[in-house]
Amino acid sequence: MTAVREPIRTFDDALAALPAGFPADADAAARHYRRLARLLHPDTAPPGRTDQATAAFARLSAAWQARSADLPVLTSPHHSYVLGPAIATGDLAELRTAHHRRAGEHREAVLKIPLRPRDNDLMSHEAAVLTRLGTVGEPRHRAYAPTLLESFRDRSADGTERVINVLAPLAGFHTLAQVAAAHPGGLDPRDAAWMWRRLLAALGWIHRACLVHGAVFPEHVLIHPELHGLVLLDWCYATATGTHLPVLVDRHRDSYPPEVHDRGPATAATDIHLAALCMRQLMGDQAPPPLRAFVRGCTLPRPGARPQDAWRLLAELDAVLDRLYGRRTFRPFTMPTAPAV
Structure with missing residues (x-):
């Protein structure tokens, strides 16, 4: 499948791009999917085109599910996260976009993955702090910190264990x-x-x-x-x-x-x-x-x-x-x- 070269800015652009499939590169494929999903979601469809958006979004979801078989996956006790592109890399960890299926829909998340296993304790510490912050103060103040969805341990094929924090995505920041x-x-x-x-x-x-x-x-x-x-x-x-x-x-x-x-x-x-x-x-x-x-x-x-x-x-x-x-x-x-x- 080849990448779409023309800019995708509108609902009609997304419809036109949908048959072209996904780029071969995994990160580019994830970016392409996120762009189309944002434009084709029925909740954001132009007036009078909800049915068309629903059908297109279902087609996109089915195509992405098939494409996701080629992308790396991390599995927690609750979800299997299909990894997308990296958002940022800091001193301790890499932030990567991800999605999982819930109630028949793809849900977005951000995975914070430590660069070195020796920093697992700091990742666990962050999870404990965010959990605590989610219970103190007024609810409106809790928006000043990211929302922790879950924290889990992942063991790679070589036996290396990492503590991974799953955060709710933040759009427009x-x-x-x-x-x-x-x-x-x-x-x-x-x-x-x-x-x-x-x-x-x-x-x-x-x-x-x-x-x-x-x-x-x-x-x-x-x-x-x-x-x-x-x-x-x-x-x-x-x-x-x-x-x-x-x-x-x-x-x-x-x-x-x-x-x-x-x-x-x-x-x-x-x-x-x-x-x-x-x-x-x-x-x-x-x-x-x-x-x-x-x-x-x-x-x-x-x-x-x-x-x-x-x-x-x-x-x-x-x-x-x-x-x-x-x-x-x-x-x-x-x-x-x-x-x-």
Whole structure:
């Protein structure tokens, strides 16, 4: 089967592409399937074309089921996950798209697979932290962390065992690293403001659960431009308030505050320091003097001199923003559109 070369953007494009089959490459095949499934799903069909979409989606599902026999599969006690392309590779793990069948439909998921078996304990630790976070605070705050669907052990043919965390997919999100790359001259502080506010709210929720995230870096903070949503990723580094961080991210070693390097206890002030650095890097030279001063207050060397309460700090940030920009209003934000493939 050959890949479709023309861009697929609409329902009619997807219908036209459906007979062409899937590319030979496994990752390309999975991307092609996801694109068609999104456009052909009956729930998103154009008005009056639901029946046509239902038939096309069934045809696509049958073709994909046959194609999936050639793709790698990981099996948990509950599901068999057909692996798709990698989303990202971090210091500890690779994130891969996957799907499984449930109630006759293909369900999407993201599998977090450790790069080395020695990091299995950190994967199990992340699963325990996410499970705990799913039970604390108000339900609306739980959206600040990924949803853990399950965690299981997979044993490969050579006997190597890996702990794999299965997460609910997040559509339409971008990391702060991607936002910064799209704005090399620095992000307008009026846009950075809502991201900062969401980040402090997320930290307030985490700290009330007596946890420290410990790795608030740009690639671990996801934002949704249209919905002004935010999710914190990578909970392998989290720890109980007052204990030391279990592991450091080597490439960000210089960003950690002094108490981390001294093997002292991590507290809310540790996360606040890292979050403030994220926002300083994001705004660059665009940050006005009051916001630069605000960052300096959040990154003082002595943890006891830094803010200790993210909720209270959010109120202080609102006061600074109000003096700078007036009454808060919704400010639309968009990311550059990637070329169609």
